[in-house]
Amino acid sequence: MLRLDYDLYQALRAHGEETYPNECCGVLLGKHEPGIGNHVQQIVRAGNTRTDSAHNRYHIAPVELIRIQRQARSQSLDIVGFYHSHPDHPAQWSQTDFAEAHWLGCSYVITSVEHGKAVLTNSFQLLGTSEEDKRFHDESIEINLAATTAQTQEGQA
Amino acid sequence: MKIHIPTPLRTYTGGLETVSVSGATVHGALVQLTTTYPELKANLFNADGKLRSFVNVYLNEDDIRYLPEKEAAPTQDSDELTIIPSIAGGCCCL
Ligand SMILES: [Zn+2]
Numbered sequence: 001m002l003r004l005d006y007d008l009y010q011a012l013r014a015h016g017e018e019t020y021p022n023e024c025c026g027v028l029l030g031k032h033e034p035g036i037g038n039h040v041q042q043i044v045r046a047g048n049t050r051t052d053s054a055h056n057r058y059h060i061a062p063v064e065l066i067r068i069q070r071q072a073r074s075q076s077l078d079i080v081g082f083y084h085s086h087p088d089h090p091a092q093w094s095q096t097d098f099a100e101a102h103w104l105g106c107s108y109v110i111t112s113v114e115h116g117k118a119v120l121t122n123s124f125q126l127l128g129t130s131e132e133d134k135r136f137h138d139e140s141i142e143i144n145l146a147a148t149t150a151q152t153q154e155g156q157a
Numbered sequence: 158m159k160i161h162i163p164t165p166l167r168t169y170t171g172g173l174e175t176v177s178v179s180g181a182t183v184h185g186a187l188v189q190l191t192t193t194y195p196e197l198k199a200n201l202f203n204a205d206g207k208l209r210s211f212v213n214v215y216l217n218e219d220d221i222r223y224l225p226e227k228e229a230a231p232t233q234d235s236d237e238l239t240i241i242p243s244i245a246g247g248c249c250c251l
Contacts, residue, residue, distance in 0.1 A: 059244070062215065066218075097247065102242035103163065105165050129168075
């Protein structure tokens with residue numbers, strides 16, 4: 001299970017709407033809770049380096065990842081997952097997503113963005129112990145609404 | 158010197174994010190790391206002993222693949238090595 005507050009959930013979906021028709025991508029920081037799943041406490045937007053085919057590909061520069069990992073470390077958080085959008089494609093992982101997923105234990109969140117509007121958001125945890133036995137597992141997303149109602153209202157005021 | 162371990166590989170370092178090793182080169186540091194934590198080896202290197210293609214190793218801010226000496230690059234105690242698997246994907250087959 002992936003747990004996150006409503007404002008973070010909205011923020012990662014909004015990112016996909018902003019970059020439409022291109023793919024957005026970002027990193028989920030938080031903690032892995034054994035037996036429960038990944039708990040996201042912060043999201044960090046990343047630049048998509050695939051300017052050649054940004055509508056159907058994403059790639060985060062390792063240097064940017066190192067910077068994000070350093071930021072996580074300074075806040076005693078870990079990289080627990082990644083998110084990206086699928087412009088005008090379903091919120092399901094593709095063969096490319098699977099082939100290029102290497103962070104075992106991490107959550108890969110995908111949002112479908114249709115005609116510029118975020119539709120579905122799904123999360124897949126990469127399970128296994130190595131490249132050879134890795135697999136994506138559908139995981140539920142638990143959104144904490146209570147913690148962020150105030151912030152949402154503030155945003156609208 | 159310090160080696161930073163990415164989340165998925167901490168299973169093999171007893172949960173440690175940062176491991177301290179000595180080693181005069183990048184290669185030496187990686188050898189010491191995998192000697193201390195042997196289970197890391199298969200995750201970092203392929204059967205030929207080469208770094209797996211999706212495993213990036215950075216010496217401070219530099220990808221070791223682009224250093225003139227590559228893995229033989231000399232290191233100092235104040236250097237930091239970061240192991241960072243790549244992040245990429247896409248929505249449709251090409
Ligand atoms: Zn994708």
